[in-house]
Amino acid sequence: MTTKVENADVSRRDFLYIATGAVGAVGTALAIWPFIDQMNPDASVLALASTEFDLAPLEEGQGVTIKWRGKPVFIRHRTPKEIEEAKKTPLAELKDPIARNLNLPPDAEATDENRVKDANGKVNEKYLVQIGICTHLGCVPLGEQGDYDGWFCPCHGSHYDSAGRIRKGPAPRNLDIPPYKYTSDTVIVIG
Amino acid sequence: MSGHSTYEFKNPIARWVDERLPILSVVRGQLVDFPTPRNLNYWWTFGGILATMLVIQILTGIVLVMHFTPHTSMAFDSVEHIMRDVNWGWLLRWMHANGASFFFIAVYIHIFRGLYYGSYKAPREILWMIGVIIFIAMMATAFMGYVLPWGQMSYWGAVVITNLFSAIPVVGDQIVQWLWGGFSVANPTLQRFFSLHYLLPFVLAALVFLHVWALHVTGNNNPDGIEVKSEQDTLPFHPYYTMKDLFAILVFLMVYAAFVFYSPWYLGHSINFAPANPLSTPAHIVPEWYFLPFYAMLRAIPDKLGGVIVMFSSLIILFFLPWLDTSKVKSLKYRPLARQFFWLLVIVCLVLGIAGAQPAQGAWLLVARLATAWYFIHFLVILPLLGFIEKPKPIPASISEAVLGKAKA
Amino acid sequence: MKTITKMFTALGLAVALFAAPAHASGGGQKNAEDYDFSFEGPFGKFDRAQLQRGWQVFKEVCSNCHSLKYIRFRNLTEPGGPELPVEAVKKIAAEYEISGEVNDEGEPITRPGRLSDAIPAPYPNEQAAKAANNNALPPDLSLIVKAREGWYYPWYISPFIKLFKGNGGAEYVRSLIAGYEDPPHGEEKEGLNYNPYFPGHWIAMPPPLAGEDVEYADGTKPTLIQEATDVAAFLAWASMPKMEERKRVGLMTLLYLGVFALLMLMVKKSLWSRVEH
Numbered sequence: 001m002t003t004k005v006e007n008a009d010v011s012r013r014d015f016l017y018i019a020t021g022a023v024g025a026v027g028t029a030l031a032i033w034p035f036i037d038q039m040n041p042d043a044s045v046l047a048l049a050s051t052e053f054d055l056a057p058l059e060e061g062q063g064v065t066i067k068w069r070g071k072p073v074f075i076r077h078r079t080p081k082e083i084e085e086a087k088k089t090p091l092a093e094l095k096d097p098i099a100r101n102l103n104l105p106p107d108a109e110a111t112d113e114n115r116v117k118d119a120n121g122k123v124n125e126k127y128l129v130q131i132g133i134c135t136h137l138g139c140v141p142l143g144e145q146g147d148y149d150g151w152f153c154p155c156h157g158s159h160y161d162s163a164g165r166i167r168k169g170p171a172p173r174n175l176d177i178p179p180y181k182y183t184s185d186t187v188i189v190i191g
Numbered sequence: 192m193s194g195h196s197t198y199e200f201k202n203p204i205a206r207w208v209d210e211r212l213p214i215l216s217v218v219r220g221q222l223v224d225f226p227t228p229r230n231l232n233y234w235w236t237f238g239g240i241l242a243t244m245l246v247i248q249i250l251t252g253i254v255l256v257m258h259f260t261p262h263t264s265m266a267f268d269s270v271e272h273i274m275r276d277v278n279w280g281w282l283l284r285w286m287h288a289n290g291a292s293f294f295f296i297a298v299y300i301h302i303f304r305g306l307y308y309g310s311y312k313a314p315r316e317i318l319w320m321i322g323v324i325i326f327i328a329m330m331a332t333a334f335m336g337y338v339l340p341w342g343q344m345s346y347w348g349a350v351v352i353t354n355l356f357s358a359i360p361v362v363g364d365q366i367v368q369w370l371w372g373g374f375s376v377a378n379p380t381l382q383r384f385f386s387l388h389y390l391l392p393f394v395l396a397a398l399v400f401l402h403v404w405a406l407h408v409t410g411n412n413n414p415d416g417i418e419v420k421s422e423q424d425t426l427p428f429h430p431y432y433t434m435k436d437l438f439a440i441l442v443f444l445m446v447y448a449a450f451v452f453y454s455p456w457y458l459g460h461s462i463n464f465a466p467a468n469p470l471s472t473p474a475h476i477v478p479e480w481y482f483l484p485f486y487a488m489l490r491a492i493p494d495k496l497g498g499v500i501v502m503f504s505s506l507i508i509l510f511f512l513p514w515l516d517t518s519k520v521k522s523l524k525y526r527p528l529a530r531q532f533f534w535l536l537v538i539v540c541l542v543l544g545i546a547g548a549q550p551a552q553g554a555w556l557l558v559a560r561l562a563t564a565w566y567f568i569h570f571l572v573i574l575p576l577l578g579f580i581e582k583p584k585p586i587p588a589s590i591s592e593a594v595l596g597k598a599k600a
Numbered sequence: 601m602k603t604i605t606k607m608f609t610a611l612g613l614a615v616a617l618f619a620a621p622a623h624a625s626g627g628g629q630k631n632a633e634d635y636d637f638s639f640e641g642p643f644g645k646f647d648r649a650q651l652q653r654g655w656q657v658f659k660e661v662c663s664n665c666h667s668l669k670y671i672r673f674r675n676l677t678e679p680g681g682p683e684l685p686v687e688a689v690k691k692i693a694a695e696y697e698i699s700g701e702v703n704d705e706g707e708p709i710t711r712p713g714r715l716s717d718a719i720p721a722p723y724p725n726e727q728a729a730k731a732a733n734n735n736a737l738p739p740d741l742s743l744i745v746k747a748r749e750g751w752y753y754p755w756y757i758s759p760f761i762k763l764f765k766g767n768g769g770a771e772y773v774r775s776l777i778a779g780y781e782d783p784p785h786g787e788e789k790e791g792l793n794y795n796p797y798f799p800g801h802w803i804a805m806p807p808p809l810a811g812e813d814v815e816y817a818d819g820t821k822p823t824l825i826q827e828a829t830d831v832a833a834f835l836a837w838a839s840m841p842k843m844e845e846r847k848r849v850g851l852m853t854l855l856y857l858g859v860f861a862l863l864m865l866m867v868k869k870s871l872w873s874r875v876e877h
Contacts, residue, residue: 020863034279038254043276047674047716229877271670281842434868441861452850461767464747
C-alpha cells in the first residue's frame with residue numbers, strides 16, 4: 001500500500017521534472033532566435049532601392065558594370081556577331097541547360113532568347129543583363145575574353161559565352177540573370 | 192572542499208577524457224557535489240543572478256557590436272538603425288541597456304547581503320576583495336557603455352567623469368588629455384571607450400572566475416555565520432541550490448523583462464535621445480542611478496580634489512572592511528546593535544542616491560554632506576568600536592543545530 | 601516564499617526611490633495636460649486613423665521647418681504604424697525630390713523619392729535651418745517624444761507617475777503645440793513666444809497650428825487640439841515604431857517566464873521538502 005503511494009508520488013515528481021525541463025528547453029531555443037536572426041539582412045537592406053539604368057548611351061560592343069545590392073551587374077550591348085554565335089549554339093553543347101533567369105520559371109531552357117527576357121516577357125536580344133559573379137566561387141569574370149567571345153574568370157579559368165553561359169572550366173552554372181524589367185524601350189529597372 | 196572529487200565516471204568516454212584532463216571531475220566536484228550549507232536563504236541566490244546578468248550582457252553586447260558604429264558621426268545613427276531596422280534590434284538594445292541597471296540592482300543586494308551576514312570576514316577576505324574589484328570594474332564598464340550611444344547625457348557624462356582626473360595635482364590636465372586623446376571629449380575618446388567597453392566584460396568574467404574559485408576554497412558563508420563543521424551541515428549544490436537559484440533567477444528575469452518590454456527607458460534619461468552637442472549642456476545632468484550615491488559624495492565636498500578623493504575612498508575603504516570590523520561574530524542575526532547600524536547604513540546609502548540626483552545646493556547639499564560623513568563614520572568608527580561594545584546573542588553550535596532548532600520551534 | 605515576496609517589494613521600492621530623483625527636474629514649467637492616448641498601457645496600440653491624420657499634419661505643416669530623418673517612407677506602410685497602402689506611399693515619396701547623388705559626369709542630380717528613402721529634410725544643413733528660423737534650430741522630430749518629458753512632480757511622486765504614465769513626451773508635444781498663451785504682464789521678447797509648457801516659457805517656434813490647418817480625409821474636425829493630439833500620436837510612433845511588437849513579445853515573454861517560474865518553484869519545493877533546512 002505504502003509502496004504504491006510512493007510510486008505514484010515518484011512518477012508525479014518525475015513528470016514535474018520532465019515537464020519543467022521541456023519548458024526550459026523550449027524557452028531557451030526561442031530566446032536564442034533573436035540572436036541568430038539579427039544577423040539576417042535587416043529592414044534597410046531588404047528595402048534597398050531597385051536600380052534604374054538607361055541603355056541608350058551604350059554603344060554596340062560596349063559593356064558596363066553597375067552595382068545592384070552590392071553586387072556587380074554586367075550590362076552589355078551585344079554585337080550582331082555575338083548574338084548570332086549565341087543563337088546558333090545547340091543546347092546540347094551547353095554545360096548548364098537551364099536559363100538561370102530569375103524572371104523565368106526555374107526550369108526554363110538556356111536558349112539565347114531566354115537569357116535576354118525581362119520580367120514582362122519582353123525580349124531585346126541586343127542587351128544582355130546579368131549578375132557579374134562567377135558561379136564557381138564568386139569572383140568577377142572579365143569581359144570580352146575567353147574562348148567563346150564572352151567572359152572569362154581568371155580565378156579558376158571558367159569560360160562563358162556571349163550569352164553568359166558556362167562553356168568550359170569549373171563553374172557549374174550559367175551567370176545569373178537578375179530580376180529586371182523594361183520601363184521604356186531603353187530604360188530598365190533592376191530589382 | 193578544494194580539489195576535485197575522486198568520482199569514477201562509468202561512461203568510458205567520460206573516463207577517458209577525465210583521466211587526461213580532469214575537467215569533468217572538477218565540474219562534478221565544484222558544481223554538482225559541492226557541499227553547500229543547508230541554511231542559505233534567498234539572499235544567496237543573487238550570485239547566480241549576477242552570473243546570469245553577466246552572460247546576458249556579454250551575449251547582447253557581442254551582437255549589438257555587429258551593428259553599432261563607434262564613430263561620433265555615426266554612433267547615434269547606428270543605435271537608431273539597431274532600434275528601427277535590425278531584426279530584433281530593439282529587443283537586444285533594451286536588454287543590454289536595462290541589463291546594466293539590473294546587473295547593478297543585483298550587485299548592490301549581493302554586497303549588502305555580504306555586509307549583513309559578515310561574509311567578508313576571515314577566512315573570506317580575499318573573496319570579498321575580489322568582489323570589490325569586480326564592483327569597480329563593473330562601474331567602469333557601465334560608464335563607458337553609457338557613452339557609446341552618443342546622446343546628450345552620454346557626452347556630458349563622459350565630460351564630467353573624465354574631468355574628475357583633472358583634480359589630480361600637477362599632472363591632472365595631462366592625464367585628462369591622455370584619456371580624451373585630444374582637447375575635448377571627441378571621436379578618439381569614443382573609440383577608446385568602445386574598445387575598453389568590449390574588453391572589460393571579459394576581464395570581469397575572469398575576475399568572477401577568481402571570485403568563485405576563492406568561494407570554493409572557503410565554502411559559502413551562511414545566514415548563521417557559522418562555519419560548516421560536518422557533512423550534516425551541508426547539502427550538495429546540485430540539485431538543491433541549482434534549482435533554488437534557477438527559480439530566483441526566473442523571478443528576477445520577470446522584473447527585468449517587465450522593464451525591457453514595458454518601460455525600457457524608465458531607468459535612463461530622456462535627454463539621451465537627443466544627439467550629443469558639445470556646445471550645449473543639458474539643464475540638469477545626472478549620472479545613471481547606480482552612480483548617484485557616489486556622485487552625491489563627490490559634490491558634497493566643496494573642494495575639487497577633496498571631492499574626488501572622498502568619492503574614491505568610499506570604494507577603497509571596502510578593501511579594509513575585513514579588518515575594520517572587529518567583531519568575532521559574522522552574522523548580524525546575532526548582533527542586535529550592529530543590525531541597527533546596518534539598516535542605518537542602508538538608509539544613508541539610499542539618501543545619498545536621492546541627494547545625488549538633486550541640485551547640489553541648499554538642504555540637499557547639507558543632507559549629502561551628513562550622509563557622506565556617516566558613511567565614513569560607519570566604517571571607520573562604528574564598526575571597529577562595536578566589536579568591543581556589543582554583546583552578541585548566543586550562537587548555535589552548528590548549522591544543523593540552528594536548522595533543527597528552527598524546525599522544532 | 602515570504603522572504604522572496606518581501607525581498608522583491610523592497611527591491612521595487614528601492615528601484616523606484618532611486619529612479620525618482622533621476623527624473624526630477626526643476627524650472628517652473630507647467631505639467632503637460634494628461635491625455636489618455638490609445639498607445640498607453642501594457643496593451644495599448646496606436647490608432648491607425650489617428651497616425652494617418654498625424655502624418656498629414658506633419659507633412660503639411662511641421663515638415664516645413666522640421667526634419668524627421670529616422671523615418672523612411674517605407675515605415676509608413678509597415679505594421680504597427682500608420683499602415684498606409686504601399687501604392688499611396690510610393691506616390692507620396694515620388695512627390696519629393698531626393699538630392700545628394702551625382703550623375704556620370706559628376707554633377708549633382710535630384711530624383712523622385714522612393715520607399716527606401718528617408719523623409720527629406722526641409723533645409724540642406726543646420727546652418728541653413730538656423731538662418732531661416734531666426735537663428736533657432738528646429739529640432740529633428742524622429743525622437744522628440746522620447747527625448748522630452750511632460751511631468752514635473754516632486755521627486756517622491758515622480759517615479760510612480762512615470763512608472764504608470766511614462767515620461768509624458770507625447771502629452772508634452774500635444775500641450776506645447778496647443779498651449780501658446782499671451783505672455784503675463786504683456787511682456788515681450790524679441791523673436792520668442794510665450795508658452796507655459798516650454799522649459800523657461802519662451803520658445804522660438806511661433807504657434808505652428810491654429811486649427812483648420814489641414815483638411816482631414818476621414819471627416820474628423822481639424823480643431824487645434826485635435827491636430828495637436830494627432831500629430832503628437834504620430835510623433836510618438838515615429839519615436840518608437842516597434843512599440844506594438846515590443847508589447848506583444850513582452851506579453852508572451854512574461855507569460856512564459858511566469859509558467860516556467862511556477863514550475864521551478866514546484867520543483868524546488870518537491871526537492872527541499874525531503875530535507876531539513
